[in-house]
Amino acid sequence: MARLVMKFGGTSVANVERIRNVARHVKREIDEGHEVAVVVSAMSGKTNELVSWVNEANKHYDPREYDAVVASGEQVTSGLLAIILQQMGVPARSWQGWQIPIETDGAHGAARIARIDGGGLIEGFGRKEVAVIAGFQGVEPATGRVATLGRGGSDTSAVAVAAAIHADRCDIYTDVDGVYTTDPRIVSKARRLDRIAFEEMLEMASLGAKVLQVRSVEMAMIHGVKTFVRSSFDDPADPQPGTLICNEEDIVEEQVVTGIAFSKDEAQITLRKVADKPGVAAAIFQPLAQANVNVDMIIQVVSDDAKTTDITFTVPTAEFERARAILEKAKDAIGFSTLQASTDVVKVSAIGVGMRSHAGVAADAFRALAEKGVNIRAITTSEIKFSVLIDAAYTELAVRTLHSLYGLDKA
């Protein structure tokens, strides 16, 4: 007998028929004698509909009211799944965030979970009851207002609940059957990984792989929650194991590079002829930081005249217009000649904990990309990954090149 958390995303609960399929997965685990808490997202499309109404009401909305509106989607799914489980003879009840409670901080719209009281859920297990939990939502205890965890937040709900009830395992059911070496839609030779280290998964998620919310991976890593990514579209009677996210030491055959991620959510800004004097970097990046613009890759090139410099950096696409406005406003204070921008760029990254013990991993990539005529606009590296910024037109070529280079292609 084990205690499990099972999480199902929006496409897995898109309509009543699919929710019935989810219930079959849950029943399988119950029939094997496990205690089960299920975390569900809103039916796919519902959150977008709710968000569109909020934006139609007022683009500058009160995030507390945004949360009251959008949290309703998960409420619906949790009730429907509980009803279907009961029909299958599985005792079940729905739990909203405020009923458990899942306590959050006050950052409405992107709240962080502060504390979960698992007592009620565990009491339910004593009555052989499946807990069907509305994901994505919690309650801010000081005000009693509903708070949501940001898009993809149900992953984080699931991992946090798993930590709170000391679950043996957290299964994230999704529309793919695990974590791949890269996006199989881009590289047909992409392989499903049996295991991936928490640190690698964190980088993969941060660098563009959409399979899990970044915060859920952080939380799984901190609390040591054994997390599987697996498919909800498997036959409930014959489920596949998916990908286990685990500690580095639990991975036997370690690759140098585990996966290739890419993100088109990048915009490049270049400031030309910035005076090359102390304090200029602060003049550029402080106002951006104050406005919560996330600056990523930064490169600085001394110009021909040696008195000025060109500074290039990237920001998320969603923050691009805001960043441009801030910089244009600060033009005199910074002292640059022109601002050039490109949103037609992509960041391609290679990730692997094996990089720690292997030198020259990035250098191989630069050579391989150069041989294919891919121009690198910027580079960043860290202990277990490196990223290159390239023209978006070369995305597929670059991803396939790196995927082959590091031996990730399917046999």
Place this chain on the structure above:
Amino acid sequence: MARLVMKFGGTSVANVERIRNVARHVKREIDEGHEVAVVVSAMSGKTNELVSWVNEANKHYDPREYDAVVASGEQVTSGLLAIILQQMGVPARSWQGWQIPIETDGAHGAARIARIDGGGLIEGFGRKEVAVIAGFQGVEPATGRVATLGRGGSDTSAVAVAAAIHADRCDIYTDVDGVYTTDPRIVSKARRLDRIAFEEMLEMASLGAKVLQVRSVEMAMIHGVKTFVRSSFDDPADPQPGTLICNEEDIVEEQVVTGIAFSKDEAQITLRKVADKPGVAAAIFQPLAQANVNVDMIIQVVSDDAKTTDITFTVPTAEFERARAILEKAKDAIGFSTLQASTDVVKVSAIGVGMRSHAGVAADAFRALAEKGVNIRAITTSEIKFSVLIDAAYTELAVRTLHSLYGLDKA
């Protein structure tokens, strides 16, 4: 300065543009210096969509889970209206039933309000804040589960909140501009009433007028809540007064008959050749009562042979099949020859507190209907109303005949 409750139904909040119009009505009252609590229904169609999903999940659903699902509709509207009010410069916040709390009994799906803590709402008035309350829902305090009040329950939410916060007035905004002498779609000469007594409104609602939930009228009567029915489609800058529901003594020019209601939600059952012996009525009506079938009009006619009797009664259409099954099962115990049934009947009622002091009001109606060739199948009377059961084909003729007979036609 007055304290108001304003309630808006599903068609009044059907989309964001209509919710914006609702906000204009609220702002008008705020600009006049009033304290305002708004009660909103789900966007029209949403509750039906949610109910259809529940039924698709399992027709024999757990009513606690039904409530978790369907209460989400009002949650959405309350958040959207709060956002729009804030945009107009009116401080506002949404309140779910469990946040106030609106405490109910445990009759999920058709719960009764037991207690409302108006403290939080009144504190909000102190901050000049409009309380936007999700109608139709509350919380069962013993379990912390969400409970809903049955279809049309937002009317009851509004009146109950008005009583709890000692509001000076409760305005029920709807898609008609008041209470009419009868349905204007049937009788073009129907007139809007300026005032109607609580008792009359209660009968009108019970007997088929759909303008208010019956329980909301009961509650307004018990707590003496001054309630207006008025149109949300009026120009917010030039609102019409609608119909005041008030105590009988506040109505100056009293009519004998105030309104004509009709209900097609009736099914007639006749049991032929029932043995005319003591205890037979109990044999028929006890099993129906035990199964919560609401029996309304009952008539008993002695047959030709004088040893048996025919018993005719009506039940709501929704309970008809259940009633028939119960009676067929008890056929031997009751001892009848055949069960005849008709769902093609209508109950037409005339209501007026003036009937108390006028004799022969019903007799006039029987004569007038007979002159038009309308056959009366059953009759019931009470102190302030009488009802006749007739063939559905004669509905319009009968309603128009009575409307003219009692001087209700528009001048």
